[in-house]
Amino acid sequence: MLSTIVVPNRNSWRHCRAKAALGGKHGLKLLTIDQLAARLAGGFLQPIDPEHLATAVKESIGLGLGELDAIKTLPGFQRAAANSLSKAWSAGLSLENEAKAAIDPATRTRLEALALLEREVLARLPKNELTPNDLVARALGRIGFARVLFGPIEVQGRTEMSPVWRPLLAALARVTEVAWVAEARRVPPWLTEMDVKTLERAPERPARRAISCASPRHEILEAMRWARSLLAKGIGAHEIAIATASPAGWDDHVLALAATANIPIHFIHGRAALDSAEGQLAAALAEVLLRGFPQRYSPP
Structure with missing residues (x-):
């Protein structure tokens, strides 16, 4: 059955794609709200890159x-x-x-x-890249095709939506089923004015434990110990996450300690190519192709 999930960003898109593949779901579309507007607007229109x-x-x-x-x-x-x-x-x-x-x-x-x-x-x-206002205006002109193009729509992973997209969401709710999957997140007050179903659940209340650390490396060391203890208890690796608001400052320590602990870590925000031996080899090859081998002067 055709259905659509509106995701907030690329990381959510990857997560939903993997989950859908594991569940054997067919006919599922994963789009951001601007991609959905561009698809409904028609032609070769796209949001601004x-x-x-x-x-x-x-x-x-x-x-x-x-x-x-x-x-x-x-x-x-x-x-x-x-x-x-x-x-x-x-x-x-x-x-x-x-x-x-x-x-x-x-x-x-x-x-x-x-x-x-x-x-x-x-x-x-490029002429086919439109501002959000223009995309919404064109999408509203073709709102009658929304049910055929998208089927039931779920909006996931959001606590808010930019004002420019709200008229489109309201129009979609009038022609097809639209659900706002809030789960434990806050539901924005403006959503109550629309014919949108909200799906909520009570927030989890996990046990909390604080550890005082002397440095970022020490923090990652304790996080690795915590992850290993969960693995030893039989908890699946896909259920364990080490998170922070801005992970870049810890990436080098995670790389070093993950190799020492023999725990493969997936960086959901991506890794620099030079972090791996293959990436360094590719960079060296690119350097040779661009600049050639260094020429040493040999006196006659």
């Missing part, structure tokens, strides 16, 4: 950008500008309309500069 957005911002810096001219050459401006545009689009804002509606002169000047940057960026993006 972050790399294309960064390139378009970089190309626009050479032009006159009003108030932004004073800071456009500073380090980090390109990233900040791309993030600002993405956040404005996710909020469903039209920078041009916001600039016209601004009362304070300083605010209007700043918004006009951002609107100018937005126009220049959009002019340099």
